[in-house]
Each structure stands twice: as C-alpha cells, then as structure tokens.
Amino acid sequence: MNSLALDLHPPARRRRTLTWFPFAALSPSLLVLSVFFALPMGMMIGMSFTQTETFSPTLDHYQRFFTDGLSIAGFCRTALMSLLVAISVTVLGYPVAYFLARSTTRWRAVVFALALAPELAGVVLRTYGWLIILEDRGFINDLLLHLGLISSPLPLSKNLFAVVVGLTHVVLPFGILSLMTSIQGIDPNLERAAQMLGASRLAVIRTIVLPLSVPGIVSSMLIAFTMAASAYATPALLGGAGFKVLATMIYEQVLFYIDWPFASVMAMSLLLMMLAISFVGVRYESRRRSRASVSSGGER
Amino acid sequence: MNALDIELVSVSKSYASMAVVRDIDLAIPQGEFVSILGPSGCGKTTTLNMIAGFTAPSRGDIRIKGRSQVRVPPERRNIGLVFQNYALFPHMTVTENVAFGLKMKGVRREEAETTVKSALRSVHLEGMGKRYPRELSGGQQQRVALARAIAPRPSVLLLDEPLSNLDLKLREAMRIELKDIQQQLGMTFVYVTHDQEEAMAMSDRVVVMWQGAIAQEGQPAALYREPNSRFVADFIGKSNILAVASTATQAAHLELAVGDGLMLKARKTELSAAIRYCSIRPESIAVLPSGVGGNGFANLLNATVRRVVNLGAAFEIDADLGSDVRLHVLLRATRASVPPSVGDAIRLGIEDADIQPLSA
Numbered sequence: 001m002n003s004l005a006l007d008l009h010p011p012a013r014r015r016r017t018l019t020w021f022p023f024a025a026l027s028p029s030l031l032v033l034s035v036f037f038a039l040p041m042g043m044m045i046g047m048s049f050t051q052t053e054t055f056s057p058t059l060d061h062y063q064r065f066f067t068d069g070l071s072i073a074g075f076c077r078t079a080l081m082s083l084l085v086a087i088s089v090t091v092l093g094y095p096v097a098y099f100l101a102r103s104t105t106r107w108r109a110v111v112f113a114l115a116l117a118p119e120l121a122g123v124v125l126r127t128y129g130w131l132i133i134l135e136d137r138g139f140i141n142d143l144l145l146h147l148g149l150i151s152s153p154l155p156l157s158k159n160l161f162a163v164v165v166g167l168t169h170v171v172l173p174f175g176i177l178s179l180m181t182s183i184q185g186i187d188p189n190l191e192r193a194a195q196m197l198g199a200s201r202l203a204v205i206r207t208i209v210l211p212l213s214v215p216g217i218v219s220s221m222l223i224a225f226t227m228a229a230s231a232y233a234t235p236a237l238l239g240g241a242g243f244k245v246l247a248t249m250i251y252e253q254v255l256f257y258i259d260w261p262f263a264s265v266m267a268m269s270l271l272l273m274m275l276a277i278s279f280v281g282v283r284y285e286s287r288r289r290s291r292a293s294v295s296s297g298g299e300r
Numbered sequence: 301m302n303a304l305d306i307e308l309v310s311v312s313k314s315y316a317s318m319a320v321v322r323d324i325d326l327a328i329p330q331g332e333f334v335s336i337l338g339p340s341g342c343g344k345t346t347t348l349n350m351i352a353g354f355t356a357p358s359r360g361d362i363r364i365k366g367r368s369q370v371r372v373p374p375e376r377r378n379i380g381l382v383f384q385n386y387a388l389f390p391h392m393t394v395t396e397n398v399a400f401g402l403k404m405k406g407v408r409r410e411e412a413e414t415t416v417k418s419a420l421r422s423v424h425l426e427g428m429g430k431r432y433p434r435e436l437s438g439g440q441q442q443r444v445a446l447a448r449a450i451a452p453r454p455s456v457l458l459l460d461e462p463l464s465n466l467d468l469k470l471r472e473a474m475r476i477e478l479k480d481i482q483q484q485l486g487m488t489f490v491y492v493t494h495d496q497e498e499a500m501a502m503s504d505r506v507v508v509m510w511q512g513a514i515a516q517e518g519q520p521a522a523l524y525r526e527p528n529s530r531f532v533a534d535f536i537g538k539s540n541i542l543a544v545a546s547t548a549t550q551a552a553h554l555e556l557a558v559g560d561g562l563m564l565k566a567r568k569t570e571l572s573a574a575i576r577y578c579s580i581r582p583e584s585i586a587v588l589p590s591g592v593g594g595n596g597f598a599n600l601l602n603a604t605v606r607r608v609v610n611l612g613a614a615f616e617i618d619a620d621l622g623s624d625v626r627l628h629v630l631l632r633a634t635r636a637s638v639p640p641s642v643g644d645a646i647r648l649g650i651e652d653a654d655i656q657p658l659s660a
Contacts (some may be wrong), residue, residue: 187385187387189383189385189387190387190389190390192352192354192374192381192383192387193381193383193387193388193389193448194389194400194404195373195374195375196352196374196375196379196380196381196449197375197380197400197401197404197448197449197452198375198376198378198401198404198405198452199375199400199404200375203404207400208389211391212390212391
C-alpha cells in the first residue's frame with residue numbers, strides 16, 4: 001500500500017509543477033497588461049453603458065449606434081475595407097512568400113530586404129507617399145491628364161480604393177512573413193514528387209503547395225484584417241472625409257464631439273468585429289488540426 | 301541485347317570549382333536492376349538528381365530511350381522517383397496519392413481506378429486506399445510511395461535510399477519484395493544506396509562510385525570476387541587488405557611479398573599497373589589444425605590465435621602470422637566445428653585464386 005502510494009506520488013507532483021510554472025512565467029506581462037490594457041478596457045466598457053449626466057446605466061448609446069445610420073455604415077465600410085486588404089495582402093504576398101521560402105539564390109536576401117523595407121519608413125510617411133501618387137493633382141492623374149487619356153482627374157484618393165492600396169502596402173510584410181513561414185514548413189520533396197509524377201509548376205502550386213499552406217493563408221488574412229480594421233493614420237490621410245471608418249470616426253467623437261460614451265460604443269463594435277473574425281479563423285484552424293490529429297491516431 | 305533505357309555520356313557536375321561528379325559513363329539496358337552504390341558524398345545522389353532532371357549536368361549528355369534529356373524538365377521525363385522520406389502528400393488519401401500521377405497525365409477516371417487498385421495490390425496494400433499517410437506505418441508508407449511511383453508506368457524508376465528509414469527486419473523483407481516487383485513489372489530500376497548488402501541482394505548490376513567517379517561496375521558476385529581496388533574490396537563486404545612490398549613471377553604463380561618477409565602465392569594476372577595491395581576475404585581462409593593435412597592449398601601459413609569473436613553463425617578469428625601480418629578469418633559455426641582458443645597455434649590454408657592482387 002505504502003509503496004504504491006510512493007510510486008504514484010512523483011509523477012503527479014511533476015505534472016503539477018509543469019502546470020503552474022508556465023503561468024508564473026506569464027505574470028510580469030499579465031501585470032503590465034492588466035494595468036495598461038485591461039483597466040482602460042474596463043473603463044471603456046463601463047462608459048459605453050453609462051448615462052453622461054446622471055451616471056446611471058443605460059443602453060441609449062448602443063441604440064443610437066444602431067439607429068443613426070452613419071455608425072452602421074461606418075462599421076460596414078470598415079469590415080469591407082479590412083476584408084479587401086486581407087485578400088489583396090494574401091494574394092499579392094503569396095508569390096513573394098513562395099519565392100522567399102524556396103529560393104536558394106543570393107536574390108533571396110535582396111527580395112527579403114525589399115519585402116520588409118516598407119516597415120522601416122513610418123506609416124505616415126508611406127501614406128503621404130501614396131497621397132502624392134493618388135491625389136487629384138497627384139502623379140498618376142497628372143500623367144494621364146498630360147497624355148490626354150482623361151479629361152478630368154480619376155477618383156483615386158479620398159475613397160475605398162486609396163485606403164485599400166495604402167493599407168495593403170502597410171500590412172503586406174506581415175502577410176508575407178506569415179505565408180513564408182507556412183510554406184517553409186512544406187517538405188520541398190513533396191513538390192519534387194509531384195513534378196516527377198508529371199505535374200507542371202503551376203499544377204504543383206495548385207495541388208500541393210496551396211492546400212498545404214492553408215494555415216498560413218488563414219493567419220495572413222487574420223493579421224491583415226485586424227491590422228487594417230484598427231489602422232488609423234492611413235484611412236485618415238487617404239480616406240479623409242470621403243471615406244470614414246470606425247477608427248477615424250472614434251477619433252472624431254473623442255476630439256471634436258467630446259462624446260466619450262459614444263466613442264466607446266464604436267470602439268466596442270470594432271473590438272467585437274475583430275474578435276469575431278479571429279474566432280472564426282482560429283476555430284477553422286483548430287478544427288482542421290483536430291481532423292488531422294484524428295487521422296494521425298494510427299500507429300506510426 | 302536489350303534496348304538501352306538510360307545512358308549517361310561523360311556526365312560531369314561541378315559546383316563553383318568543386319567537382320561532384322566526374323566524367324561518368326553508364327549504359328543501363330531496359331529491365332535491369334542497377335544499384336549506384338557508394339559512401340555519402342560520393343556523388344550518387346547528384347547523379348540521381350541529374351537523371352531525374354532536378355540538376356543539370358555541367359558537361360555530358362543524359363539520354364533516356366535514346367533521346368537527350370538535358371533540356372527536358374522533370375515532369376516530362378516519364379521517370380518515377382521514390383524518395384528516402386517517401387514524400388507522400390499528407391493531405392491526400394492513399395488512393396489519391398497513387399492516382400496523382402495518372403490524374404496529371406489526364407488518364408480517364410475508370411482507367412485510373414483500375415490502375416490504382418492494381419498498383420496497391422502489387423505492393424500488398426489492398427483496402428488501405430481510404431487512409432491518410434500518417435495513419436500508416438513506415439513500411440506501409442514506403443509501399444504507398446512505391447505504388448505511387450509505378451502507377452503511371454514510368455519507363456524508369458529511380459529509388460533514393462528508399463529502405464534506409466525502415467528497421468532491419470522490414471528492410472530485409474522489402475529487399476526481396478522490391479526485387480519481385482521489379483521483375484513482375486519488367487521495369488528498369490536505378491537504386492541509389494550506401495548499403496552494400498542491399499545493393500548486392502537486389503541488383504543485376506552494381507555501380508560503385510567513389511569521389512565522384514565510377515570505381516567499378518559489374519555483377520554483384522564479380523565485384524565481390526574480383527574487386528579492382530582497395531576501396532571496392534573494402535567497401536563491398538569485409539576483406540583483409542595487405543600491402544604488397546614486391547612481386548615475383550614464378551612458373552605457376554605470382555608471388556607477393558607482404559609484411560615483413562611473408563610470401564603469398566596468387567594466380568597470375570594481366571594487371572599492367574604495379575601491384576600494391578592484395579585482398580583476401582575472411583571466409584575464404586581455411587582454419588586447419590596444427591600439423592596435419594591441407595596439402596591442397598597453395599598457401600599454408602602458421603598462425604597464432606589472438607582473439608575469437610562469436611558472431612553466432614560464425615566465429616571471427618584474429619590470426620597473427622608473425623612478420624607483422626594479421627588476418628581476420630571467418631570460421632563457419634557448425635555442430636562439428638570447434639573454434640580455436642586464444643593462444644592456439646593453427647594453420648591457415650588460402651587458395652591462390654582467393655588472393656586478389658590490387659594495383660590501387
């Protein structure tokens with residue numbers, strides 16, 4: 001009896017050690033986050049449910065959000081813009097990521113530096129760059145007017161198009177990195193095997209690389225979507241008054257209308273949008289992975 | 301004479317200034333099982349990659365069925381390849397893996413289904429079609445890789461150390477099976493390996509590579525019996541390799557002076573280059589009791605037993621011949637054979653034909 005208890009004891013204790021230690025490692029960052037993140041967040045949530053004059057709980061701000069028309073439109077604009085950025089980042093980034101994952105030439109280092117270089121210049125700087133190119137009196141319109149191809153400037157700025165272009169530029173390196181990591185995880189012999197079986201380069205990408213890099217595609221879309229939805233500077237400068245998104249609208253509420261409770265409601269809607277998208281993405285990934293592990297249940 | 305399936309004509313490959321493969325000439329007839337055998341870094345994998353089309357030769361020509369392949373991409377060479385790590389598509393079932401090549405070739409669905417079934421049958425994996433690769437054992441994955449490679453009926457099948465990830469028992473079973481499959485299909489197999497036993501067991505012909513060049517090629521038995529260099533003698537099987545100080549031609553024999561004044565009688569050879577070594581296989585040396593018999597041997601040598609290792613099926617005896625010469629002798633373990641003890645005086649009998657003179 002005694003010896004049995006002795007036998008059972010050590011593994012149980014070891015397991016307990018393993019469970020608390022990782023949490024202990026979290027504590028410094030938990031502390032910082034709770035003071036500078038959870039606390040303001042709580043205040044924001046509280047504010048969104050509070051009457052401005054009487055400080056009594058209310059749903060008035062939410063009602064206004066759903067009925068004034070402008071707010072819902074802003075919400076939809078933000079979602080649409082983020083989705084378009086997610087798609088364009090992933091589509092544009094994929095070939096670059098594939099090159100970076102597979103190339104062994106000296107060009108790899110050059111392309112890698114070029115792909116990440118945009119992050120060295122600040123967001124505002126890059127956005128002004130795009131403004132110079134896309135404005136009514138900007139480079140593209142000037143050129144086309146000069147060549148006589150158009151008679152009045154094309155609407156290239158202060159709209160969805162300009163914001164998507166600018167944000168794609170900002171977010172692209174993150175998309176490339178996450179796609180690259182995923183493609184690097186695919187055994188290059190799989191591509192060679194497919195080639196030996198008669199698959200053209202394009203067929204190899206379609207039948208082998210794309211399906212196996214789905215996790216990378218999902219994470220690239222998630223990163224791009226959340227970065228785009230929360231971006232302020234680029235929509236503010238390239239969208240302006242013509243294309244307002246939640247981030248710029250929140251700023252307006254706080255600074256011009258000094259309506260903190262309503263700004264909080266908008267912030268809540270933005271937060272929930274991103275949480276919902278992340279949840280869908282993570283859920284998709286974990287279901288895919290559990291399917292894979294169910295099929296790996298057999299002997300190895 | 302069979303038609304030639306693969307020809308390598310003075311093929312070389314160098315990276316920067318490093319020559320990895322030097323001037324290889326090789327002709328493989330249709331239906332032959334050829335092994336390219338060599339230690340790691342000998343250029344065998346580079347040679348395989350050049351045949352597959354993943355690496356372009358720096359010089360020379362590669363022909364498949366008489367047609368130059370140098371400018372043909374891998375997907376149009378109609379060659380099968382079995383990878384060391386199998387490289388099965390993890391997101392496809394066994395059936396989908398095996399059908400992949402047929403699908404790429406645009407084979408009709410019904411026809412593909414029959415072909416996949418017969419390919420799976422030939423590797424004994426019927427009924428496994430719906431599983432995913434990770435649900436299979438290493439040996440089963442190996443079979444799927446083989447079925448996938450043979451399903452589109454390539455003209456040649458390349459195998460890159462396909463058995464090296466399997467355990468010994470399975471590896472030995474797969475050797476026999478691979479050979480059977482090859483004979484059933486009548487397909488040309490080019491088998492790359494560093495395992496000489498594997499190469500000997502399966503091949504019609506073995507090509508031994510060393511330092512980027514072909515050291516020797518021939519039937520397994522001939523390579524074993526008559527290695528042409530110290531490297532081949534040592535790499536294929538075990539051998540006693542003795543340095544030869546001088547040679548003298550007698551009426552019936554070639555006399556080789558080894559060690560510190562010991563003379564060995566070998567058969568006369570047509571070797572033009574100077575003989576610098578000789579090789580004696582441990583199992584070709586007879587152990588005789590001291591003092592009696594053994595008149596049939598060209599060489600009768602007195603020796604002292606230094607060590608006896610029991611290998612189960614045989615005893616490995618380390619025999620000291622004096623004059624600085626030691627020989628490893630393999631004594632087959634039979635009910636009648638009593639191994640000598642350490643310190644015993646024994647006599648060793650070696651036939652003249654069993655001493656292989658080497659010039660390099």
